[in-house]
Ligand SMILES: Nc1ncnc2c1ncn2[C@@H]1O[C@H](COP(=O)(O)OP(=O)(O)O)[C@@H](O)[C@H]1O
């Protein structure tokens with residue numbers, strides 16, 4: 001820290017407070033014993049967490065979001081692994097187009113995707129189906145997975161596979177015993193970042209969820225536009241907790257700065 | 265998986281030359297993902313573009329035919345003009361503030377030594393991974409009538425202020441959500457910067473400020489530009505922040521589209537606004553891409 | 566018939582011929598090196614033997630069997646890659662055991678064989694480590710053990726020592742040769758380092774732009790390079806353009822800038838343009854008036870066991886290497902005489918090619 005002057009450090013402190021304040025206040029208010037949104041000045045209480053667990057809509061939305069995130073992350077990884085292999089290892093017509101297509105959800109506003117999916121689901125008569133919701137989430141999380149996988153596969157020494165091959169391994173064995181384990185950090189990192197993004201997604205989902213498939217962020221959004229009570233803070237605190245766990249795992253398996261800032 | 269590893273993969277001595285012999289293998293490998301994206305990105309965008317040219321009958325809610333009235337409405341109707349203007353104003357302001365805060369912060373971070381650097385990088389960037397609803401909710405509590413900010417204002421004798429449901433609140437919350445997107449590219453370009461260059465400038469007798477302005481700033485300009493475009497694009501299409509902190513009156517483009525779709529049920533109108541939003545986003549991104557590529561080509565050439 | 570036989574092997578990438586019409590026979594137990602500058606097609610040749618690159622034309626036979634189109638995983642060859650290509654997620658033991666597992670060697674039998682291979686390369690105590698916990702030289706030996714444990718009919722080495730630092734490289738050269746002698750595996754090694762090729766090979770194959778230009782024992786390649794390119798690429802050499810002045814049955818004299826130099830090459834005709842090659846260590850310094858030529862010391866460099874002189878004289882600047890026998894070296898600027906025996910002069914027919922200082926750059 002020695003190279004920053006006092007002014008710089010003061011500025012830095014303000015920025016850190018600014019970034020953390022909204023998250024900290026949510027976590028504090030979640031423990032209030034009061035009926036209104038207020039800081040827990042007279043002791044801590046878990047009553048609002050209990051309220052969440054007894055609120056059937058929130059419980060259902062939580063499970064919806066969890067399943068949605070697990071399924072879409074898993075399926076996205078399953079599609080992205082072969083697709084990234086194709087893009088990094090082969091020269092074929094349409095390769096540049098496919099690469100751009102797979103990364104396009106990063107620059108298409110989620111709002112536009114939501115509107116577009118809503119239209120598609122209306123046309124094919126799939127509105128409100130959980131399966132299609134999973135497919136839609138796969139689309140928005142795949143680019144994150146692809147980015148990590150393409151980085152992992154490009155940095156891969158092909159001669160390691162050749163070595164396994166020369167030792168008598170079949171193609172399938174080489175993939176299972178050598179390629180996959182070697183890109184595993186990219187695969188798990190990609191899965192986790194996909195999970196987090198799907199779990200958090202609001203803007204697209206709000207267009208394409210039905211009452212039975214409402215996800216947690218959508219449920220919170222709708223609830224918050226009606227009324228705000230400390231239960232919202234408790235739900236938010238739970239989400240922050242889940243995200244924190246995922247983030248720590250991510251940091252372990254892949255390195256958070258590598259994901260957020262890129263390879264260094 | 266038998267085609268994953270063509271046995272005749274040439275191991276070129278220097279760079280990897282992608283395999284050319286099995287054009288069927290890459291199609292087979294990327295086929296499933298390509299199908300998904302064709303079905304759920306290209307098709308729906310195409311359908312939405314078509315929809316935006318359909319007429320809408322308020323009485324029956326039916327759509328059909330061909331019209332340009334929705335696009336005309338956007339450029340002539342006061343209501344839409346105001347919303348686009350407001351969206352532009354708010355996004356531009358949020359972008360400017362992100363530059364003012366994010367660039368010095370990235371610089372300060374880059375001058376820290378580990379472990380502080382990693383810790384604070386995490387503190388600044390990790391909120392990115394927390395649902396935007398939660399963050400908007402946090403701001404509504406901070407700025408609410410009973411929130412700590414108003415508490416401080418009262419304690420300072422300024423008195424309670426109505427902070428929620430104002431453009432200012434939306435801008436503050438947007439800055440909070442977008443700041444990481446500014447810090448990341450600037451940080452990345454600072455990483456590429458050789459610290460010796462700055463030291464060299466200092467050793468030639470340049471003041472610290474001169475060294476920053478003349479040596480550091482030009483090198484991180486592409487990072488600032490790229491951060492600004494991302495922040496602007498995301499702000500312009502932000503939904504949760506104006507939806508939760510803007511109240512019923514303060515609409516932005518995204519919340520208007522939402523209203524068109526789910527309250528007014530005027531899908532063609534909503535589709536037209538969405539298409540314009542997408543087009544604006546793509547134009548910004550592609551222009552930037554061109555610009556940056558040209559810039560680097562000139563530099564290297 | 567020889568053990569490994571390449572017959573008219575060619576590999577084209579589009580219009581470009583990476584390897585052209587290469588034929589090579591390797592005897593059982595032999596250690597053969599492919600030597601040539603970077604990009605001359607050595608790796609491509611090795612990869613065709615290994616089965617990673619399919620030849621455009623020609624046949625490869627192993628022990629009489631045509632393996633030209635056989636898959637790499639059915640050839641059973643042992644390969645050591647330049648990058649070592651160890652499996653980073655497996656321990657040293659598992660790395661070495663992988664090939665045995667693929668050959669379905671029973672578990673009980675695997676362990677002693679892995680241990681045997683590891684002790685052959687002096688790595689027995691490191692079995693439980695991961696590759697990242699080893700030094701470069703140790704990784705290299707794991708790669709060797711992994712290739713040898715499957716008892717391959719042929720061992721292929723692609724620049725196996727090029728990632729090691731100079732000192733280790735020299736030590737590993739001899740160790741590699743010793744191990745190869747012990748197990749007796751037929752070996753083909755690729756290298757661009759002539760010292761490496763010379764010190765451990767039975768025969769050296771010199772490649773030039775995708776083609777083989779000479780196959781011989783190391784010392785013969787050095788003493789009798791068949792092309793001017795080889796004489797420049799292999800070691801340092803003095804190249805002197807001249808014309809044949811007189812020719813007899815057993816020899817000739819060549820006129821170099823008016824000086825007649827006797828050579829022992831037969832079959833030259835008078836008036837022919839030739840290039841003479843004389844290795845710097847074959848030139849001897851004498852008293853100024855005692856040699857075939859006189860010159861002046863333009864520069865001298867101390868190389869430890871030797872002195873390298875640049876002598877300016879009537880033939881331009883010549884390199885001379887003399888052993889450092891402890892006596893006082895000739896001073897810079899001092900006049901000296903040069904002499905040599907006619908038998909050390911090699912004659913290449915035709916004019917000299919361009920870039921005569923390649924030798925200094927490549928082998929320096
Ligand atoms: N897969 C490939 N595609 C096109 N050209 C190749 C490929 N592999 C090798 N080459 C070319 O073939 C020539 C010989 O390469 P290589 O055998 O690797 O040379 P060396 O190992 O002797 O340095 C080089 O010019 C190289 O660029």
Ligand SMILES: [Mg+2]
Pocket residue numbers: 277604607608
């Ligand atoms: Mg090579």
